[in-house]
Amino acid sequence: MAIRGVLFDVDGTLFDYAASEEAGLLAHLAAEPLDGFRSPADALARWREVTAEEYGRFLAGELSFHEQQQVRVRRFLGRPGLSGRDALAWYGRYAMRRDLLGVAFDDAAPVLRRLAPHYRLGVVSNAGAEAQRHKLSCVGLLSYLGGAFVCCDVHGAAKPAASIFHAGCAELDVPPHQVAYVGDDYAVDALGARDAGLRAYWVRRDPGAPDSPPADGIRVLRTLHDLPAALRT
Template sequence: MGEPPRVRGVLFDLDDTLVDLKSAQLVTFEETAARQAELTGGRLPERDRVAAAALHFAADANGHYQRYMDGKLDFLGQRLARARDALELLGLATDPDPQLWGRVYEQRVRSRWALFEDVGPLLCLLDDSRIPWGVVTNNTAEYQRGKLAAVGLYQVQVLVGTDTAGAPKPDAAPFLAGCAGLGLDPADVLYVGDNPLKDGLGARDAGLVSLLILRPSAVPGDLGGGDGGTSTSQVPAGVWAGDSLESVARFVTGAKPLL
């Protein structure tokens, strides 16, 4: 694709781009599933099956989060549906306990939210270079603002959620709302995400410069309808790719390599 264009602003996806959500989900799922088994008099199978069920839950293999985005489930409902599918894989034929998978799970997963190690240095570079940046996410702005605060990102200049944009990614509306918040034309803004369709194609088709981050530790993306990790073979035409947020620096300074 030649040399990447220089940009004047950057917008980020949040989950599994800035915040390592899936690592938190995997540990919390296994912990919560073990408690569910205790409550129902069951027992978890061998470790490999538990790990596979946790991946199924984190990747949302049956697309229940999308049903939440479409207004067919509420937030707790999509989590219970994901938990039910994963518990069935474990041979636990029981409905997930709403309190356990609601309040208890939420407290535990929140305690494990953390930034990827490459986030701090990049945001410092953007701030030092006076490059405005923000977040465009497929969750409500209020929920994600709490997540940003939990990981110490209080300085977010622009935050666009599905509720504030009126539509989820890959619709153009949230991307364009983010650009408007930065006060920049879409062609001058880099969008950085991890999902080929919702982030990569969505940003590209909205007229932004689009970059996918292919983190080696990402959850595999071949589990169905979920937001799993991305391989180089899944990068759409016209979308850039890098293996860490260091790749973003090339669009700002021309100094760092891409894949």
């Protein structure tokens, strides 16, 4: 059965989150310096460590979206008593710099432009809907992705839950077996989409990653440029 719809993960797939996070945090610390870190690299490593832990608690349903932002800031600054309002304000100033300095991967816009006339396109993401719309709008990709926009904060469950993939298919108005999902996280995106009945494409951009064969039903993309031809096979 031919593929008629394509859903995308955002961070690490279309949007270069790692580069944007690094540029944004370093710009934020240049504007609002902190004591206590040996180097900018040390600060970035600490930010990523608390982000991984607290965002994981959000995805597990232990913290709300705004709570995880507050807790990350309190831990990073070493100020457990910081008010929620002040923590969110600090986060907002950081996020503004991160989004201003945000970049899409070079292959994202040309491939979305090629696919748009032939497929219904959309997003299924484990981040906040407002943040993802803003981010994709800043890098000029949002207009291609109007077919579906499903994020875990609004949907109420996160990938790899089948329900969030099915919600994306429903918004596209295409049944799951005629929808491809494209994402960079093997367990969450590739296995999650496959198990929900979609055609799963795993994006592996790291040129140093070994060519280990993935599990049954998972197709590997080294670049999004290979996606248009892959969808036709």
